Amino acid sequence: AYPILAKHNIKPDYVLALERHDLVYQCFEQDNQEFDKDILFIIASVAHKSVIDTLEKTKKSYILVHRPLPFSKALHMDDYGYLGSGLSVANMAYDLAIKLGHKNIILIGQDLAYDENGNSHPKEYLHTQESENDRKEGLFITAYGGNGKVETNQWWILFKESLEYSIDTNSVTTYNATEGGARIEGSIEKPFKELCENLLRENKPLFEKPQTLSEKEIQDKKDKIDECLKRVVILGRSYINECEILKSDLARCLENLNFENQDFNPLSQRIYQMKAKFEDEEFKNYFLDLIRSIFFHFEYKIAQNYTKNPTNIEEEYAKRKEYIEIHINWIDFIIPHIKLQIQSIEKGLS
The missing domain is CATH 3.40.50 (Rossmann fold)
Structure with a gap:
């Protein structure tokens, strides 16, 4: 904008x-x-x-x-x-208005829907007015004013729901002056001109520029953050090493077709132990931002494997084989992401 x-x-x-x-x-x-x-x-x-x-x-x-x-x-x-905390820059702006102590917030330009010509943005928009037209899925929601439906997409629905959550959980009055697009529940729909005339009566206060930290304070804070980042690198390398050892043993099990209890059960236990480490607060704080989606994807695959009900030993071994293959693939995705994060941190520290 x-x-x-x-x-x-x-x-x-x-x-x-x-x-x-x-x-x-x-x-x-x-x-x-x-x-x-x-x-x-x-x-x-x-x-x-x-x-x-x-x-x-x-x-x-x-x-x-x-x-x-x-x-x-x-x-x-x-x-x-x-x-x-929200998913769009409009959510971010709403957060800022809350933190600045505003009691009235006016939303404008929050169509969150395609226009009557099927376009996603105005003509002057930098990335073209058709920049999100490929995201259409035939989704329709209540229009601004409550009259009829407008077409939207799943991403805009998430943005809308995030705004609605913020409106519901903050004690401010929120107006929607978009005068089109989708209805944002919890907001009061009024024309922008009317809101300007009724609400914008006083000049806003100007904030003084905050005083910057001293060179020593900046260096002290930098040193503390550097130590934290070095800790991330050490932990990351440790996770990678353990994952690579586990992957090697899983691959050997596959190669030798060793799916009997005495071979499979210890490997299964090690997989659970590795996953337990990924539940540690340190791991979640330092790495989960990057690989959360990988976990969701593979937990879905593992759940599918878990629900299989073998009726004979051949089917049981086939299930165990698939279980090991899933976790080898899981490790193959995790290691490069952790390596990439370590490389980025080391580059920043150098």
């Missing part, structure tokens, strides 16, 4: 960015130093480096904020707070 606002000389107080992908930087390429004066760009720390490089290049004032994710929280930077 920022390039569109800049084009029409509509100046925001804050511009937020949440997405991780590398094309987000294109939103900030314009060098509008006069327009950008006094705008604070609030960027989630998971943003691609190209976003930071572009903000620096165009001399925009920005801060990085942690999302409330396990890895970020494990760095113990609670004093600086967290932002972006």
